[in-house]
Amino acid sequence: MEEANDQTSFRNRQRRDLYRPPILPSPPSLPRVPRLYREPKNKGYIGPVADPPPGFVIGTTSRTEWMVYRALASIFGTPEEPRNPPFIGGPPYWTYQQPYDQGRRAPGGSVIDFVVYAGQRNDLDIAFRIQTEYFHLYADSEVQAHDALQFERLSSAMQVVDLYDFDFAWDDTNEATCILIKDALNGRVSPNPINAGTSMRVTRARYVST
Numbered sequence: 001m002e003e004a005n006d007q008t009s010f011r012n013r014q015r016r017d018l019y020r021p022p023i024l025p026s027p028p029s030l031p032r033v034p035r036l037y038r039e040p041k042n043k044g045y046i047g048p049v050a051d052p053p054p055g056f057v058i059g060t061t062s063r064t065e066w067m068v069y070r071a072l073a074s075i076f077g078t079p080e081e082p083r084n085p086p087f088i089g090g091p092p093y094w095t096y097q098q099p100y101d102q103g104r105r106a107p108g109g110s111v112i113d114f115v116v117y118a119g120q121r122n123d124l125d126i127a128f129r130i131q132t133e134y135f136h137l138y139a140d141s142e143v144q145a146h147d148a149l150q151f152e153r154l155s156s157a158m159q160v161v162d163l164y165d166f167d168f169a170w171d172d173t174n175e176a177t178c179i180l181i182k183d184a185l186n187g188r189v190s191p192n193p194i195n196a197g198t199s200m201r202v203t204r205a206r207y208v209s210t
Contacts, residue, residue: 050172053083061087061097064165065113065130069096071177072114075185093117100127100154110150115158122185125158132165137194144194161189 052066069089073082078090089096094116101109114128129151131137136147154160161184168177183189 050174053085055085056087060111062130062132064132064169065096067168067174067177068114068128068130068163068181070174071181072116074174074178075181089114093119098127100157108153110154112154116185122159126184127154127158127160128181128184129160129162130165131162132169137164162192164190164193166193 050063050067050070052063056066056069057063069087070082072094073079073090076090076093078093087096089098094114096114098112098115099109100112103109103111112127113130116122116126116128118125129147131147136143151160151162163180163184167190168180171177180190
């Protein structure tokens with residue numbers, strides 16, 4: 001009987017000896033520099049670069065396209081005042097909303113978002129298509145099949161480059177858009193995220209970039 005009591009007492013002492021380890025203190029926060037030297041939350045962005053001017057966004061255009069429009073105007077230097085209509089691009093170097101095969105008026109026709117014409121940097125015209133998450137990347141199979149067919153049709157006459165909104169739409173300064181287009185003009189393009197399985201929503205891209 002005494003031996004059983006001793007075993008019970010030993011087990012009770014073991015239970016009491018088991019306790020939660022202490023919580024480690026959180027690391028100290030880095031000292032903050034004077035306000036004058038802090039990096040601004042908007043990265044120094046001043047001005048409505050990413051905001052489209054009145055009349056640019058209509059039923060067939062978008063704010064995302066304005067970011068590319070503004071970047072092309074900055075790269076080629078034309079038009080000098082991209083916020084002023086008409087919004088046709090900067091001929092003879094590049095155009096905006098360029099019809100192909102009679103555009104939307106004929107079966108199989110299409111309207112190319114941006115066309116950069118052949119010149120010093122390239123031997124072929126370059127068709128830039130804006131591929132957004134809502135209308136293209138996360139669309140149904142019918143839309144994706146249409147995009148793939150359009151890609152093949154345009155590729156017979158020019159080089160086709162797809163610009164994916166998660167690569168630049170998060171940057172209000174428009175610097176990411178300029179870099180992306182310059183890379184494309186020099187032959188460096190992003191892989192198709194649908195085929196590569198790397199599609200990312202703009203909201204996620206914004207979180208990762210900050």
